[in-house]
Amino acid sequence: MVDLGTAGMSRASGLSLKALRLYEANGLLLPASVDDVTGYRRYGEAEVARGRSIRSLRDAGMPLAGVRDLLDAPSDRLRAGLSAWWADERAAFARRGRLVDEVADATARAALDPHAAAEAASRVRVVHRPEQRVASITRVVEQSELVPTGLADVILLRRHLAEQGAAPLDAHQFVFHEPVGSGLPGRVETVVPYVASCDPAVEIVLSVQPATALAAIDVTAPELVYPELLRFYDAVTTAAEHLGGPLGPPREIYEHPWSTAPGAVVVTIAVPVDA
Secondary structure (H helix, E strand, O other), X not given: XXXXXXXXXXXXXXXXXXXXXXXXXXXXXXXXXXXOOOOOEEEOHHHHHHHHHHXXXXXXXXXXXXXXXXXXXXXXXXHHHHHHXXXXXXXXXXXXXXXXXXXXXXXXXXXXOHHHHHHHHHOOEEEEEOOEEEEEEEEEEOHHHHHHHHHHHHHHHHHHHHHOOOEEOOOEEEEEOOOOEOOEOEEEEEEEEEEOOOOOEOOEEEEXXXXXXXXXXXXXXXXXXXXXXXXXXXXXXXXXXXXXXXXXXXXXXXXXXXXXXXXXXXXXXXXXXXX
């Protein structure tokens, strides 16, 4: 049977003497007994377990009010309450990460050679694309997952289309519905155009991309280097704003074989516009 004084409780729970006094004062962690004459506190197994839980939750960043509500809730609501709090924390972290990424991107863009930004703007052109059938998969990914996940989905989409008797085109797109960064997951749609007919499948959505105009820049392999490539996104977005505003999210369109030869286009960075 555990029977500890204040110092022993501090060692067993990992809470400082100051924290024990504070948590007793606000009723969060009461001793099992208090000697009426000496005022000595005694703690048992239940208090040690509660103290360790308090320390773990506080270390995880939970405010004291949340700790109290969670530990005093019925046991069948403990896991649900903890999961709900952690989901809110993750969402808040993602929002903070998005702000940090926006500041970092803005700083990186500001540091770019202004002549490079002007050169990128001079390369923007408006191209027109016909209506086409597409198969797509949308996932939430971080920056480190983007390339392997996207290419795996391209393979999955082409395999499904071929098995259905449809003819996938030798092209694919990544459509960025949300910003994606390191520690910043966002929605990215992998798209493969095709001809003929096909049935959908789990995760695979079939739709028709309407005929559209794009503010676009053709980019070579050596130019696809972060953060320098951000100037291309800035250039097409600025061009789209001059044309009445973007009509859809930015995208990378891969229609050419990958090549590192000088001047060889490997991707088109584009934004739909009303033109």
